[in-house]
Amino acid sequence: MAIEQIFETLPIHYLQHGISKFGAVNVALALLVIVAVGVIADYAWMLRLRSKMPPGPFPYPIIGNTFQLPDHKPWLYFEELSKKYNTPIITFWIGRNATVWINDAWTASELLDKRAGIYCSRPRMLVFAELGAGQNNLVNLITTTPAQRERFRALRKLTHQGVGIQQVKRYRDFQNDESKVVALDLLSTPENYVAHFERYATSVVSIIGFGRRVGSSDDPIITEVIALMHRAADLNVPGKTFPMLMETFPALARVPTEYAPWKHGMGSKKTSHRGHDFFYSLASEANEKPGHEDCYAKMLFKEQEKYNLQTKEISALAGNLFGAGSDTSSSTLITAVLAMRAFPETLIPAWEELDRVVGQDRSPDFDDDANLPYMRAFVKEVFRWRSVAIIGGQPHAPVQDDYYNGYLIPKSTWVQGNVWAIHHNDREFPDPDHFNPNRFVKNHPDARPFPGERGYMTFGWGRRVCSGQALAEQGTWLTVARLVWGFRIEPALDERGQPIPVDIFDYTNGLNMRPQPFKVSIKPRNERIRQAIVREGEQALTDLAPYEGETKYRMSTFRKG
Numbered sequence: 001m002a003i004e005q006i007f008e009t010l011p012i013h014y015l016q017h018g019i020s021k022f023g024a025v026n027v028a029l030a031l032l033v034i035v036a037v038g039v040i041a042d043y044a045w046m047l048r049l050r051s052k053m054p055p056g057p058f059p060y061p062i063i064g065n066t067f068q069l070p071d072h073k074p075w076l077y078f079e080e081l082s083k084k085y086n087t088p089i090i091t092f093w094i095g096r097n098a099t100v101w102i103n104d105a106w107t108a109s110e111l112l113d114k115r116a117g118i119y120c121s122r123p124r125m126l127v128f129a130e131l132g133a134g135q136n137n138l139v140n141l142i143t144t145t146p147a148q149r150e151r152f153r154a155l156r157k158l159t160h161q162g163v164g165i166q167q168v169k170r171y172r173d174f175q176n177d178e179s180k181v182v183a184l185d186l187l188s189t190p191e192n193y194v195a196h197f198e199r200y201a202t203s204v205v206s207i208i209g210f211g212r213r214v215g216s217s218d219d220p221i222i223t224e225v226i227a228l229m230h231r232a233a234d235l236n237v238p239g240k241t242f243p244m245l246m247e248t249f250p251a252l253a254r255v256p257t258e259y260a261p262w263k264h265g266m267g268s269k270k271t272s273h274r275g276h277d278f279f280y281s282l283a284s285e286a287n288e289k290p291g292h293e294d295c296y297a298k299m300l301f302k303e304q305e306k307y308n309l310q311t312k313e314i315s316a317l318a319g320n321l322f323g324a325g326s327d328t329s330s331s332t333l334i335t336a337v338l339a340m341r342a343f344p345e346t347l348i349p350a351w352e353e354l355d356r357v358v359g360q361d362r363s364p365d366f367d368d369d370a371n372l373p374y375m376r377a378f379v380k381e382v383f384r385w386r387s388v389a390i391i392g393g394q395p396h397a398p399v400q401d402d403y404y405n406g407y408l409i410p411k412s413t414w415v416q417g418n419v420w421a422i423h424h425n426d427r428e429f430p431d432p433d434h435f436n437p438n439r440f441v442k443n444h445p446d447a448r449p450f451p452g453e454r455g456y457m458t459f460g461w462g463r464r465v466c467s468g469q470a471l472a473e474q475g476t477w478l479t480v481a482r483l484v485w486g487f488r489i490e491p492a493l494d495e496r497g498q499p500i501p502v503d504i505f506d507y508t509n510g511l512n513m514r515p516q517p518f519k520v521s522i523k524p525r526n527e528r529i530r531q532a533i534v535r536e537g538e539q540a541l542t543d544l545a546p547y548e549g550e551t552k553y554r555m556s557t558f559r560k561g
């Protein structure tokens with residue numbers, strides 16, 4: 001803390017006065033001594049803290065370990081460090097901030113689930129929160145004081161009124177219809193499978209939020225909003241380049257955005273927290289439009305007075321549907337296609353089960369879930385194999401000092417669950433890069449103990465566990481089951497007729513990761529199934545007609561300020 005305080009308490013007029021009285025050289029020397037003493041005191045504080053915290057690489061003054069971070073995929077590096085220090089939790093200094101990385105399922109469960117009351121907060125996050133979605137957005141909300149905790153409970157309750165476990169059952173009809181449209185679209189333009197998944201995921205949350213479906217991949221909600229979410233996910237990976245380097249040098253965040261290229265446009269007053277005004281406008285537009293009385297935006301306005309909701313809060317709650325629920329769900333579906341392409345042997349038992357239980361004249365429905373245990377295991381393995389939120393989303397932070405195995409984890413420390421390492425531990429998941437649904441088949445020899453009933457930690461932990469988990473799980477199950485039931489996912493061929501290989505490690509470097517574009521052949525399994533897909537898809541489009549509509553707002557207009 002010492003250094004920041006020195007700079008903050010050094011008003012410029014004292015400096016001018018000092019220079020005229022003692023001369024520039026003397027003042028410069030005095031300043032140097034003050035800075036040196038400050039740095040030494042600060043470093044002593046860091047090292048003292050380090051001696052009590054979980055092990056990790058030795059930090060340097062001011063910069064900590066920041067410059068030891070790799071250029072890409074830091075989760076692999078933290079997994080390695082955990083092995084090197086032979087401990088499930090390690091400490092890594094981002095500048096002068098100690099961050100703790102949990103690399104093991106049992107430790108994550110012990111700290112983040114069992115001690116959920118302690119690890120329920122978020123740390124101060126400069127890039128993701130203060131310059132990004134806002135520290136007061138539910139996803140980033142700090143909950144150290146009783147007032148903050150009360151606000152957190154209110155915002156979380158409102159979110160659950162939109163996408164809680166009970167609520168999302170109401171959405172099954174249109175979610176199912178949108179998923180049938182995906183299958184229909186895959187018949188005509190299979191090469192655009194990524195766009196179809198993005199449209200599906202965005203449309204589902206848009207109907208929930210605003211009573212309006214997204215019928216085309218050219219809809220600005222996709223071309224502008226989702227593009228922005230991708231950018232945000234890419235910029236928010238711990239790293240030694242800007243903008244994340246501002247976490248190491250927080251003073252740089254104070255420079256006005258127009259003079260600070262390192263901020264990558266973040267924190268601009270004109271855009272007021274990443275398009276907030278845009279989401280508020282979308283919500284109030286939906287609120288004023290007659291019909292779809294049960295959409296989330298209308299509920300927020302109805303509850304505005306009771307919960308004293310501010311404009312920014314309405315905006316953030318509405319925007320979170322897209323921010324948290326669209327890229328995540330579509331990336332998971334892309335991963336499912338990669339798994340199906342790379343591990344075709346896993347489809348044979350799935351087809352056997354689907355043909356036996358569902359048949360070929362209709363696609364699987366929510367009611368079939370209980371009778372399709374292998375399909376359920378298949379989807380769980382999709383969530384485990386390449387989890388989209390690869391570092392568990394935003395960090396947690398303890399609301400008080402805590403001890404684990406004798407190590408101190410100080411209040412407000414940045415605590416991150418390394419989902420990559422957790423889901424790649426040989427002890428729980430032998431041969432972890434092998435896509436193997438049998439790991440989740442009850443009593444199968446490939447199944448291993450894992451904390452919690454789900455068998456994976458893809459949706460986070462404790463009080464901050466993903467609010468949209470039920471929605472994402474039911475939609476992913478249904479769409480993956482429909483894909484497996486309906487299609488052969490096989491190698492695409494190059495111009496010489498040779499199969500084009502895929503690389504199961506070639507993923508993006510984002511906070512939410514997805515496979516890099518890959519080519520694949522997607523064809524209906526047979527004519528009978530093709531006809532069922534057409535019939536169901538066309539009916540779904542008719543049933544979805546009441547949700548057709550346009551918004552007059554464009555995010556680009558707001559962002560130009």
Ligand code: HEM
Nearest residue numbers: 139324325328329389392393459460461464466467468472
């Ligand atoms: C496959 C899809 C999804 C995945 C893998 C996912 C994963 C996550 C993860 C890992 C977190 C952080 C949890 C933690 O801090 O412990 C999170 C938080 C959150 N997610 Fe999701 N998510 C998905 C879909 C959704 C959807 C569809 C919605 C809503 C429509 C949603 C809304 C949220 C919200 C509001 C939070 C913040 C919770 C808080 O801080 O209290 N997510 N999600």
